[in-house]
Amino acid sequence: MREQLIVTNRVLALPIFAGIMFLIYAIAMGGWSISLGTKGTDWANDVLFGEWVPGLFDVILGGLGVAEGTWVYGLIQDGIVAGVGAVLGFVPQMLVLFLLLAILEDVGYMARVAFIMDRVFRKFGLSGKSFIPMLVATGCGVPGIMASRTIEQDRDRKMTVMTTGFIPCGAKMPIIGLFAGAIFGDSAWVATSAYFIGVAAVVVSGIMLKKFKAFAGEPAPFVMELPTYHAPSAGNVLRATWERGWSFIKRAGTIILISSIVLWFLQGYGFVDGVFQAVEDNNDSLLAVIGNAVAWIFYPLGWIGDMAWKATVATVTGLIAKEEVVNTFGVLYHYAGEIDLMEDSSPLWTLVAGDFTALSAYSFMIFNLLCAPCFAAMGAIKREMNNTKWTLGAIGYMCGFAYVISMIVYQVGGLIIGEVSFGILPAIAIAALIGLIYLLVRKGYQPEGEIHHLTSVSAAAKV
Amino acid sequence: MPEYVGTVIVILVLVLVVTLAIRSLWKSHKKGGGCSGDCGSCGGCSKH
Numbered sequence: 001m002r003e004q005l006i007v008t009n010r011v012l013a014l015p016i017f018a019g020i021m022f023l024i025y026a027i028a029m030g031g032w033s034i035s036l037g038t039k040g041t042d043w044a045n046d047v048l049f050g051e052w053v054p055g056l057f058d059v060i061l062g063g064l065g066v067a068e069g070t071w072v073y074g075l076i077q078d079g080i081v082a083g084v085g086a087v088l089g090f091v092p093q094m095l096v097l098f099l100l101l102a103i104l105e106d107v108g109y110m111a112r113v114a115f116i117m118d119r120v121f122r123k124f125g126l127s128g129k130s131f132i133p134m135l136v137a138t139g140c141g142v143p144g145i146m147a148s149r150t151i152e153q154d155r156d157r158k159m160t161v162m163t164t165g166f167i168p169c170g171a172k173m174p175i176i177g178l179f180a181g182a183i184f185g186d187s188a189w190v191a192t193s194a195y196f197i198g199v200a201a202v203v204v205s206g207i208m209l210k211k212f213k214a215f216a217g218e219p220a221p222f223v224m225e226l227p228t229y230h231a232p233s234a235g236n237v238l239r240a241t242w243e244r245g246w247s248f249i250k251r252a253g254t255i256i257l258i259s260s261i262v263l264w265f266l267q268g269y270g271f272v273d274g275v276f277q278a279v280e281d282n283n284d285s286l287l288a289v290i291g292n293a294v295a296w297i298f299y300p301l302g303w304i305g306d307m308a309w310k311a312t313v314a315t316v317t318g319l320i321a322k323e324e325v326v327n328t329f330g331v332l333y334h335y336a337g338e339i340d341l342m343e344d345s346s347p348l349w350t351l352v353a354g355d356f357t358a359l360s361a362y363s364f365m366i367f368n369l370l371c372a373p374c375f376a377a378m379g380a381i382k383r384e385m386n387n388t389k390w391t392l393g394a395i396g397y398m399c400g401f402a403y404v405i406s407m408i409v410y411q412v413g414g415l416i417i418g419e420v421s422f423g424i425l426p427a428i429a430i431a432a433l434i435g436l437i438y439l440l441v442r443k444g445y446q447p448e449g450e451i452h453h454l455t456s457v458s459a460a461a462k463v
Numbered sequence: 464m465p466e467y468v469g470t471v472i473v474i475l476v477l478v479l480v481v482t483l484a485i486r487s488l489w490k491s492h493k494k495g496g497g498c499s500g501d502c503g504s505c506g507g508c509s510k511h
Contacts, residue, residue: 064469072470075477254484261481 013116022192028097031186040092049085079264086330087252087323090174095245102240106232118222125210128222130160137167139244141377155215161384162394165373166201171322182349183361211444256327263331300425302363302410307355321374363410370402404432
Protein backbone atom coordinates (compact mmCIF):
# COMPACT_ATOMS: atom_id res chain seq x y z
CA MET A 1 0.00 0.00 0.00
CA ARG A 2 2.85 2.36 0.84
CA GLU A 3 4.43 1.69 -2.59
CA GLN A 4 1.03 2.47 -4.19
CA LEU A 5 0.94 5.88 -2.51
CA ILE A 6 4.42 6.71 -3.79
CA VAL A 7 4.20 5.25 -7.30
CA THR A 8 0.77 6.78 -8.07
CA ASN A 9 1.35 9.95 -6.04
CA ARG A 10 0.01 13.11 -7.73
CA VAL A 11 3.41 14.79 -7.60
CA LEU A 12 5.94 11.96 -7.61
CA ALA A 13 4.32 9.60 -10.13
CA LEU A 14 5.55 11.24 -13.32
CA PRO A 15 9.13 11.93 -12.14
CA ILE A 16 9.33 8.31 -10.91
CA PHE A 17 8.08 7.07 -14.31
CA ALA A 18 10.58 9.32 -16.12
CA GLY A 19 13.37 8.09 -13.86
CA ILE A 20 12.49 4.44 -14.40
CA MET A 21 12.32 4.86 -18.19
CA PHE A 22 15.68 6.69 -18.15
CA LEU A 23 17.20 3.84 -16.17
CA ILE A 24 15.79 1.26 -18.56
CA TYR A 25 17.15 3.04 -21.62
CA ALA A 26 20.47 3.64 -19.84
CA ILE A 27 20.86 -0.06 -19.11
CA ALA A 28 19.75 -1.06 -22.61
CA MET A 29 21.33 1.63 -24.77
CA GLY A 30 23.49 3.95 -22.66
CA GLY A 31 27.26 4.28 -22.39
CA TRP A 32 27.65 3.46 -18.69
CA SER A 33 29.32 0.49 -17.06
CA ILE A 34 25.85 -0.99 -16.36
CA SER A 35 24.77 -0.59 -19.99
CA LEU A 36 24.60 -4.31 -20.72
CA GLY A 37 22.75 -3.81 -23.99
CA THR A 38 25.41 -1.52 -25.39
CA LYS A 39 28.19 -3.90 -24.34
CA GLY A 40 26.40 -6.72 -26.17
CA THR A 41 25.81 -4.60 -29.26
CA ASP A 42 29.43 -3.44 -29.32
CA TRP A 43 30.53 -7.08 -29.22
CA ALA A 44 28.01 -8.05 -31.91
CA ASN A 45 29.05 -5.19 -34.21
CA ASP A 46 32.81 -5.38 -33.60
CA VAL A 47 33.40 -9.09 -33.14
CA LEU A 48 30.45 -11.19 -34.35
CA PHE A 49 29.48 -9.25 -37.49
CA GLY A 50 32.79 -7.39 -37.71
CA GLU A 51 35.14 -10.38 -37.69
CA TRP A 52 33.59 -13.81 -37.19
CA VAL A 53 30.75 -13.74 -39.73
CA PRO A 54 32.71 -11.98 -42.52
CA GLY A 55 35.64 -14.28 -41.75
CA LEU A 56 33.41 -17.35 -41.95
CA PHE A 57 31.93 -16.29 -45.27
CA ASP A 58 35.42 -15.46 -46.53
CA VAL A 59 36.50 -19.04 -45.76
CA ILE A 60 33.37 -20.54 -47.33
CA LEU A 61 33.56 -18.42 -50.46
CA GLY A 62 37.29 -18.98 -50.76
CA GLY A 63 36.75 -22.73 -50.44
CA LEU A 64 34.21 -22.59 -53.26
CA GLY A 65 36.65 -20.68 -55.43
CA VAL A 66 34.71 -17.40 -55.33
CA ALA A 67 37.44 -14.79 -55.44
CA GLU A 68 37.39 -11.47 -53.60
CA GLY A 69 36.48 -8.71 -56.02
CA THR A 70 33.89 -10.72 -57.92
CA TRP A 71 30.27 -9.56 -57.87
CA VAL A 72 29.15 -12.64 -55.96
CA TYR A 73 31.71 -11.97 -53.23
CA GLY A 74 30.60 -8.33 -53.11
CA LEU A 75 26.92 -9.31 -52.91
CA ILE A 76 27.52 -11.63 -49.96
CA GLN A 77 29.96 -9.48 -47.96
CA ASP A 78 29.06 -5.89 -48.94
CA GLY A 79 25.34 -6.50 -49.37
CA ILE A 80 23.98 -9.26 -47.18
CA VAL A 81 26.56 -9.47 -44.37
CA ALA A 82 26.90 -5.68 -44.10
CA GLY A 83 23.16 -4.99 -44.29
CA VAL A 84 21.74 -7.82 -42.21
CA GLY A 85 24.70 -7.63 -39.82
CA ALA A 86 24.08 -3.94 -39.22
CA VAL A 87 20.53 -4.72 -38.06
CA LEU A 88 21.27 -7.92 -36.14
CA GLY A 89 24.06 -6.10 -34.31
CA PHE A 90 21.38 -4.30 -32.33
CA VAL A 91 19.70 -7.49 -31.10
CA PRO A 92 21.49 -7.38 -27.71
CA GLN A 93 20.19 -3.87 -27.04
CA MET A 94 16.70 -4.92 -28.15
CA LEU A 95 16.68 -8.01 -25.94
CA VAL A 96 17.81 -6.07 -22.85
CA LEU A 97 15.18 -3.39 -23.52
CA PHE A 98 12.40 -5.94 -24.09
CA LEU A 99 13.49 -7.86 -20.96
CA LEU A 100 13.30 -4.78 -18.73
CA LEU A 101 9.94 -3.69 -20.19
CA ALA A 102 8.60 -7.25 -19.72
CA ILE A 103 9.68 -7.17 -16.06
CA LEU A 104 7.84 -3.88 -15.53
CA GLU A 105 4.72 -5.28 -17.18
CA ASP A 106 4.78 -8.52 -15.22
CA VAL A 107 5.35 -6.78 -11.90
CA GLY A 108 2.19 -4.71 -12.46
CA TYR A 109 3.83 -1.31 -12.73
CA MET A 110 2.78 -0.58 -16.33
CA ALA A 111 -0.90 -0.85 -15.38
CA ARG A 112 -0.27 1.85 -12.80
CA VAL A 113 1.43 3.97 -15.46
CA ALA A 114 -1.80 3.85 -17.49
CA PHE A 115 -3.65 5.05 -14.35
CA ILE A 116 -1.08 7.86 -13.83
CA MET A 117 -1.23 8.91 -17.47
CA ASP A 118 -5.04 9.06 -17.37
CA ARG A 119 -4.79 12.01 -15.02
CA VAL A 120 -2.28 13.71 -17.37
CA PHE A 121 -4.02 12.78 -20.62
CA ARG A 122 -7.41 13.94 -19.37
CA LYS A 123 -6.09 17.49 -19.17
CA PHE A 124 -5.37 17.27 -22.90
CA GLY A 125 -8.62 15.68 -23.98
CA LEU A 126 -7.60 12.02 -23.97
CA SER A 127 -8.07 9.29 -21.39
CA GLY A 128 -5.78 6.63 -19.95
CA LYS A 129 -7.39 4.18 -22.38
CA SER A 130 -5.40 5.94 -25.11
CA PHE A 131 -2.16 5.25 -23.26
CA ILE A 132 -2.59 1.48 -23.28
CA PRO A 133 -2.15 1.16 -27.07
CA MET A 134 0.94 3.30 -26.67
CA LEU A 135 2.33 0.94 -24.04
CA VAL A 136 1.75 -1.93 -26.45
CA ALA A 137 3.36 0.04 -29.29
CA THR A 138 6.72 0.10 -27.52
CA GLY A 139 7.09 -3.49 -28.76
CA CYS A 140 5.43 -3.22 -32.14
CA GLY A 141 3.18 -0.57 -33.60
CA VAL A 142 0.78 -3.07 -35.23
CA PRO A 143 -0.76 -4.54 -32.04
CA GLY A 144 -0.55 -1.06 -30.51
CA ILE A 145 -2.77 0.35 -33.25
CA MET A 146 -5.11 -2.62 -32.99
CA ALA A 147 -5.37 -2.14 -29.20
CA SER A 148 -7.22 1.11 -29.93
CA ARG A 149 -10.32 -1.08 -30.47
CA THR A 150 -10.83 -0.94 -26.69
CA ILE A 151 -11.77 2.76 -26.99
CA GLU A 152 -15.52 3.08 -27.44
CA GLN A 153 -15.68 6.66 -28.65
CA ASP A 154 -15.03 6.87 -32.38
CA ARG A 155 -13.26 10.22 -32.28
CA ASP A 156 -10.91 9.20 -29.46
CA ARG A 157 -10.20 5.88 -31.19
CA LYS A 158 -9.30 7.65 -34.43
CA MET A 159 -7.08 10.08 -32.60
CA THR A 160 -5.34 7.22 -30.77
CA VAL A 161 -4.75 5.37 -34.06
CA MET A 162 -3.25 8.54 -35.52
CA THR A 163 -0.89 9.15 -32.61
CA THR A 164 0.12 5.64 -31.47
CA GLY A 165 2.71 5.55 -34.26
CA PHE A 166 4.65 8.35 -32.54
CA ILE A 167 5.80 6.02 -29.77
CA PRO A 168 9.18 4.43 -30.67
CA CYS A 169 8.61 0.76 -31.39
CA GLY A 170 11.24 -1.95 -31.21
CA ALA A 171 12.07 -1.57 -34.90
CA LYS A 172 12.92 2.11 -34.44
CA MET A 173 15.40 1.36 -31.65
CA PRO A 174 18.29 0.48 -34.01
CA ILE A 175 17.97 3.97 -35.52
CA ILE A 176 18.30 5.45 -32.05
CA GLY A 177 21.10 3.04 -31.18
CA LEU A 178 23.00 3.86 -34.38
CA PHE A 179 22.96 7.62 -33.88
CA ALA A 180 23.38 7.45 -30.11
CA GLY A 181 26.54 5.43 -30.70
CA ALA A 182 27.87 7.20 -33.79
CA ILE A 183 27.15 10.83 -32.96
CA PHE A 184 26.21 11.18 -29.29
CA GLY A 185 28.76 8.95 -27.58
CA ASP A 186 26.27 6.25 -26.42
CA SER A 187 24.45 8.85 -24.33
CA ALA A 188 21.43 7.36 -22.57
CA TRP A 189 19.70 10.73 -22.95
CA VAL A 190 19.30 10.16 -26.70
CA ALA A 191 17.17 7.04 -26.28
CA THR A 192 15.24 8.48 -23.33
CA SER A 193 14.61 11.74 -25.16
CA ALA A 194 13.38 9.80 -28.21
CA TYR A 195 10.80 7.99 -26.05
CA PHE A 196 9.58 11.18 -24.39
CA ILE A 197 9.54 13.03 -27.71
CA GLY A 198 7.11 10.35 -28.83
CA VAL A 199 4.97 10.88 -25.73
CA ALA A 200 5.19 14.67 -26.17
CA ALA A 201 4.12 14.27 -29.82
CA VAL A 202 1.06 12.34 -28.61
CA VAL A 203 0.19 15.02 -26.05
CA VAL A 204 0.75 17.92 -28.46
CA SER A 205 -1.29 16.16 -31.15
CA GLY A 206 -4.03 15.45 -28.63
CA ILE A 207 -4.27 19.10 -27.64
CA MET A 208 -4.24 20.31 -31.27
CA LEU A 209 -6.63 17.75 -32.69
CA LYS A 210 -9.14 18.08 -29.84
CA LYS A 211 -9.74 21.69 -30.91
CA PHE A 212 -11.06 20.53 -34.29
CA LYS A 213 -14.73 19.64 -34.66
CA ALA A 214 -14.00 16.08 -35.76
CA PHE A 215 -12.28 15.28 -32.46
CA ALA A 216 -13.89 17.70 -29.97
CA GLY A 217 -15.70 16.36 -26.93
CA GLU A 218 -15.09 14.97 -23.48
CA PRO A 219 -12.87 11.90 -23.21
CA ALA A 220 -14.44 8.63 -22.17
CA PRO A 221 -14.32 7.64 -18.51
CA PHE A 222 -11.49 5.30 -17.62
CA VAL A 223 -12.11 2.51 -15.17
CA MET A 224 -9.57 -0.23 -14.63
CA GLU A 225 -8.70 -2.80 -12.01
CA LEU A 226 -5.10 -2.52 -10.92
CA PRO A 227 -3.41 -5.91 -10.64
CA THR A 228 -1.64 -6.52 -7.36
CA TYR A 229 2.09 -6.18 -7.34
CA HIS A 230 3.88 -9.50 -7.57
CA ALA A 231 7.36 -10.77 -8.24
CA PRO A 232 7.92 -11.16 -11.96
CA SER A 233 7.60 -14.68 -13.26
CA ALA A 234 10.77 -15.75 -15.04
CA GLY A 235 8.74 -17.78 -17.54
CA ASN A 236 6.45 -14.88 -18.48
CA VAL A 237 9.29 -12.39 -18.72
CA LEU A 238 11.56 -14.62 -20.80
CA ARG A 239 8.69 -15.67 -23.06
CA ALA A 240 7.64 -12.05 -23.71
CA THR A 241 11.26 -11.06 -24.32
CA TRP A 242 11.84 -13.95 -26.70
CA GLU A 243 8.64 -13.35 -28.69
CA ARG A 244 9.48 -9.70 -29.29
CA GLY A 245 13.13 -10.49 -30.02
CA TRP A 246 12.27 -13.38 -32.35
CA SER A 247 9.94 -11.11 -34.34
CA PHE A 248 12.87 -8.71 -34.80
CA ILE A 249 15.28 -11.48 -35.84
CA LYS A 250 12.73 -13.07 -38.20
CA ARG A 251 12.29 -9.77 -40.02
CA ALA A 252 16.07 -9.59 -40.46
CA GLY A 253 16.09 -13.00 -42.08
CA THR A 254 13.31 -12.22 -44.51
CA ILE A 255 12.52 -8.70 -45.58
CA ILE A 256 15.86 -7.19 -44.63
CA LEU A 257 17.79 -9.95 -46.39
CA ILE A 258 15.84 -9.34 -49.60
CA SER A 259 16.20 -5.56 -49.26
CA SER A 260 19.96 -5.89 -48.74
CA ILE A 261 20.29 -7.67 -52.09
CA VAL A 262 18.17 -5.07 -53.91
CA LEU A 263 19.98 -2.15 -52.25
CA TRP A 264 23.41 -3.67 -52.96
CA PHE A 265 22.54 -3.85 -56.64
CA LEU A 266 21.00 -0.40 -56.88
CA GLN A 267 23.91 1.31 -55.09
CA GLY A 268 26.63 -0.73 -56.76
CA TYR A 269 25.61 -0.22 -60.37
CA GLY A 270 24.83 2.80 -62.47
CA PHE A 271 25.41 4.65 -65.71
CA VAL A 272 28.91 6.05 -66.18
CA ASP A 273 29.44 7.92 -69.46
CA GLY A 274 26.24 6.34 -70.74
CA VAL A 275 27.42 2.80 -69.99
CA PHE A 276 25.64 0.64 -67.41
CA GLN A 277 28.32 -0.86 -65.16
CA ALA A 278 29.53 -1.42 -61.63
CA VAL A 279 30.44 1.93 -60.04
CA GLU A 280 33.39 2.73 -57.81
CA ASP A 281 31.65 5.57 -56.04
CA ASN A 282 28.04 4.91 -55.04
CA ASN A 283 27.30 8.62 -55.63
CA ASP A 284 27.19 7.56 -59.32
CA SER A 285 24.80 4.67 -58.69
CA LEU A 286 21.16 4.12 -59.71
CA LEU A 287 20.16 4.53 -56.08
CA ALA A 288 21.90 7.93 -55.91
CA VAL A 289 19.99 9.06 -59.02
CA ILE A 290 16.69 7.98 -57.47
CA GLY A 291 17.60 9.45 -54.08
CA ASN A 292 18.81 12.77 -55.49
CA ALA A 293 15.57 13.19 -57.45
CA VAL A 294 13.68 13.28 -54.15
CA ALA A 295 16.30 14.50 -51.66
CA TRP A 296 15.51 18.19 -52.22
CA ILE A 297 12.29 17.71 -50.25
CA PHE A 298 14.38 17.15 -47.13
CA TYR A 299 16.85 20.02 -47.49
CA PRO A 300 14.93 22.11 -44.93
CA LEU A 301 15.52 19.31 -42.41
CA GLY A 302 19.29 19.67 -42.75
CA TRP A 303 19.83 16.65 -44.99
CA ILE A 304 22.27 18.31 -47.38
CA GLY A 305 25.40 17.44 -49.31
CA ASP A 306 26.44 13.91 -50.23
CA MET A 307 24.50 12.42 -47.33
CA ALA A 308 21.17 13.85 -48.56
CA TRP A 309 20.35 11.07 -51.01
CA LYS A 310 21.55 8.40 -48.55
CA ALA A 311 19.37 9.79 -45.76
CA THR A 312 16.42 10.07 -48.18
CA VAL A 313 16.82 6.51 -49.45
CA ALA A 314 17.17 5.19 -45.88
CA THR A 315 13.98 7.01 -44.86
CA VAL A 316 12.04 5.64 -47.85
CA THR A 317 13.26 2.08 -47.26
CA GLY A 318 12.23 2.58 -43.63
CA LEU A 319 8.63 2.45 -44.83
CA ILE A 320 9.13 -1.24 -45.57
CA ALA A 321 10.31 -1.85 -42.00
CA LYS A 322 11.96 0.68 -39.72
CA GLU A 323 15.02 -1.57 -39.26
CA GLU A 324 15.62 -0.94 -42.99
CA VAL A 325 17.03 2.48 -42.13
CA VAL A 326 20.00 0.87 -40.38
CA ASN A 327 20.22 -1.87 -43.02
CA THR A 328 20.38 0.78 -45.76
CA PHE A 329 23.13 2.66 -43.98
CA GLY A 330 24.96 -0.62 -43.44
CA VAL A 331 24.95 -1.36 -47.18
CA LEU A 332 25.61 2.21 -48.35
CA TYR A 333 28.39 3.11 -45.95
CA HIS A 334 30.08 -0.23 -45.98
CA TYR A 335 30.35 -0.05 -49.74
CA ALA A 336 31.50 3.55 -49.68
CA GLY A 337 34.05 2.87 -46.97
CA GLU A 338 35.98 0.26 -48.93
CA ILE A 339 37.17 -0.98 -45.60
CA ASP A 340 38.17 -4.54 -44.98
CA LEU A 341 35.70 -5.63 -42.31
CA MET A 342 38.24 -7.97 -40.78
CA GLU A 343 40.78 -5.21 -40.25
CA ASP A 344 38.57 -2.38 -39.06
CA SER A 345 35.45 -3.71 -37.49
CA SER A 346 33.49 -0.56 -36.70
CA PRO A 347 33.47 1.43 -39.93
CA LEU A 348 29.72 2.06 -40.05
CA TRP A 349 29.48 4.38 -37.05
CA THR A 350 32.62 6.30 -38.07
CA LEU A 351 31.36 6.84 -41.62
CA VAL A 352 27.87 7.86 -40.45
CA ALA A 353 29.41 10.31 -37.98
CA GLY A 354 31.44 11.82 -40.83
CA ASP A 355 28.33 12.67 -42.85
CA PHE A 356 25.97 13.94 -40.13
CA THR A 357 26.33 16.82 -37.70
CA ALA A 358 24.75 16.35 -34.26
CA LEU A 359 21.83 18.56 -35.28
CA SER A 360 21.18 16.93 -38.66
CA ALA A 361 21.47 13.52 -37.00
CA TYR A 362 18.88 14.48 -34.37
CA SER A 363 16.62 15.92 -37.09
CA PHE A 364 16.93 12.68 -39.08
CA MET A 365 16.21 10.60 -35.99
CA ILE A 366 13.14 12.64 -35.06
CA PHE A 367 11.73 12.47 -38.59
CA ASN A 368 12.09 8.70 -38.74
CA LEU A 369 10.66 8.29 -35.24
CA LEU A 370 7.57 10.40 -35.87
CA CYS A 371 6.80 9.89 -39.57
CA ALA A 372 4.49 7.28 -41.08
CA PRO A 373 5.18 3.83 -39.66
CA CYS A 374 6.02 0.76 -41.70
CA PHE A 375 3.68 -0.79 -44.28
CA ALA A 376 2.47 -3.36 -41.77
CA ALA A 377 1.41 -0.60 -39.37
CA MET A 378 -0.18 1.34 -42.22
CA GLY A 379 -2.18 -1.78 -42.99
CA ALA A 380 -3.30 -1.89 -39.35
CA ILE A 381 -4.31 1.79 -39.56
CA LYS A 382 -6.34 1.02 -42.70
CA ARG A 383 -8.11 -1.86 -40.93
CA GLU A 384 -8.91 0.21 -37.84
CA MET A 385 -10.00 3.35 -39.69
CA ASN A 386 -12.00 1.32 -42.23
CA ASN A 387 -12.07 4.43 -44.41
CA THR A 388 -9.60 5.45 -47.13
CA LYS A 389 -9.90 9.18 -46.42
CA TRP A 390 -9.17 8.72 -42.71
CA THR A 391 -6.31 6.31 -43.44
CA LEU A 392 -4.63 8.73 -45.83
CA GLY A 393 -5.35 11.56 -43.40
CA ALA A 394 -3.71 9.69 -40.52
CA ILE A 395 -0.60 8.83 -42.54
CA GLY A 396 -0.44 12.35 -43.99
CA TYR A 397 -0.78 13.86 -40.52
CA MET A 398 2.09 11.76 -39.14
CA CYS A 399 4.37 12.61 -42.08
CA GLY A 400 3.48 16.30 -41.95
CA PHE A 401 3.91 16.51 -38.20
CA ALA A 402 7.29 14.76 -38.38
CA TYR A 403 8.42 17.06 -41.19
CA VAL A 404 7.46 20.24 -39.35
CA ILE A 405 9.02 19.17 -36.05
CA SER A 406 12.27 18.03 -37.72
CA MET A 407 12.44 21.28 -39.68
CA ILE A 408 11.92 23.34 -36.53
CA VAL A 409 14.56 21.33 -34.65
CA TYR A 410 17.15 21.78 -37.41
CA GLN A 411 16.46 25.37 -38.49
CA VAL A 412 15.71 26.94 -35.10
CA GLY A 413 18.30 24.79 -33.34
CA GLY A 414 20.79 25.68 -36.07
CA LEU A 415 20.13 29.40 -35.57
CA ILE A 416 20.77 29.04 -31.86
CA ILE A 417 24.07 27.13 -32.16
CA GLY A 418 25.24 28.95 -35.28
CA GLU A 419 25.07 26.03 -37.71
CA VAL A 420 22.40 27.82 -39.75
CA SER A 421 22.36 31.48 -40.78
CA PHE A 422 19.10 33.41 -40.96
CA GLY A 423 17.25 33.09 -44.27
CA ILE A 424 14.05 31.83 -45.88
CA LEU A 425 14.14 28.36 -44.36
CA PRO A 426 14.69 29.49 -40.75
CA ALA A 427 11.94 32.07 -41.27
CA ILE A 428 9.56 29.34 -42.46
CA ALA A 429 10.55 27.18 -39.46
CA ILE A 430 9.87 30.03 -37.04
CA ALA A 431 6.52 30.67 -38.73
CA ALA A 432 5.72 26.96 -38.39
CA LEU A 433 6.63 27.09 -34.70
CA ILE A 434 4.35 30.08 -34.20
CA GLY A 435 1.59 28.25 -36.07
CA LEU A 436 2.07 25.22 -33.84
CA ILE A 437 1.84 27.33 -30.70
CA TYR A 438 -1.32 29.00 -32.06
CA LEU A 439 -2.95 25.60 -32.71
CA LEU A 440 -2.10 24.62 -29.14
CA VAL A 441 -3.45 27.71 -27.38
CA ARG A 442 -6.45 28.66 -29.53
CA LYS A 443 -9.94 28.16 -28.15
CA GLY A 444 -11.05 25.57 -30.67
CA TYR A 445 -14.46 24.09 -31.44
CA GLN A 446 -16.89 23.97 -28.51
CA PRO A 447 -19.64 21.32 -28.69
CA GLU A 448 -23.19 22.69 -28.32
CA GLY A 449 -24.87 22.62 -24.92
CA GLU A 450 -23.42 23.07 -21.46
CA ILE A 451 -20.94 20.63 -20.13
CA HIS A 452 -21.04 20.04 -16.41
CA HIS A 453 -17.85 18.83 -14.78
CA LEU A 454 -18.68 17.11 -11.53
CA THR A 455 -16.36 15.68 -8.98
CA SER A 456 -17.37 12.28 -7.64
CA VAL A 457 -18.63 13.95 -4.41
CA SER A 458 -20.85 16.47 -6.26
CA ALA A 459 -22.18 13.79 -8.57
CA ALA A 460 -23.09 11.58 -5.60
CA ALA A 461 -24.83 14.53 -3.87
CA LYS A 462 -26.99 15.18 -6.93
CA VAL A 463 -28.27 11.59 -7.03
CA MET B 464 36.90 -27.47 -59.40
CA PRO B 465 36.34 -24.89 -62.13
CA GLU B 466 35.91 -21.36 -60.79
CA TYR B 467 32.39 -20.93 -62.07
CA VAL B 468 31.10 -23.97 -60.15
CA GLY B 469 31.60 -22.21 -56.80
CA THR B 470 29.81 -19.14 -58.13
CA VAL B 471 26.90 -21.27 -59.37
CA ILE B 472 26.61 -23.03 -56.00
CA VAL B 473 26.52 -19.71 -54.13
CA ILE B 474 23.91 -18.31 -56.51
CA LEU B 475 21.74 -21.41 -56.14
CA VAL B 476 21.93 -21.21 -52.34
CA LEU B 477 21.05 -17.52 -52.49
CA VAL B 478 18.08 -18.21 -54.77
CA LEU B 479 16.88 -20.90 -52.33
CA VAL B 480 17.24 -18.58 -49.31
CA VAL B 481 15.47 -15.69 -51.05
CA THR B 482 12.67 -18.04 -52.21
CA LEU B 483 12.16 -19.25 -48.63
CA ALA B 484 12.16 -15.64 -47.39
CA ILE B 485 9.58 -14.57 -49.98
CA ARG B 486 7.48 -17.66 -49.16
CA SER B 487 7.57 -16.77 -45.47
CA LEU B 488 6.52 -13.18 -46.20
CA TRP B 489 3.71 -14.35 -48.53
CA LYS B 490 2.39 -16.80 -45.94
CA SER B 491 2.43 -14.05 -43.34
CA HIS B 492 0.59 -11.72 -45.73
CA LYS B 493 -2.07 -14.35 -46.50
CA LYS B 494 -2.59 -14.89 -42.77
CA GLY B 495 -3.50 -11.22 -42.47
CA GLY B 496 -0.12 -9.57 -42.32
CA GLY B 497 1.66 -9.01 -39.03
CA CYS B 498 -0.60 -9.34 -36.01
CA SER B 499 -4.14 -10.42 -36.89
CA GLY B 500 -5.36 -10.02 -33.31
CA ASP B 501 -5.98 -13.76 -32.96
CA CYS B 502 -3.17 -14.74 -30.62
CA GLY B 503 -4.08 -18.42 -30.83
CA SER B 504 -3.09 -18.67 -34.46
CA CYS B 505 0.25 -16.96 -34.23
CA GLY B 506 3.27 -17.90 -32.21
CA GLY B 507 5.84 -15.34 -33.14
CA CYS B 508 4.49 -11.81 -33.12
CA SER B 509 4.82 -9.37 -30.25
CA LYS B 510 2.21 -10.57 -27.82
CA HIS B 511 0.99 -8.39 -25.02
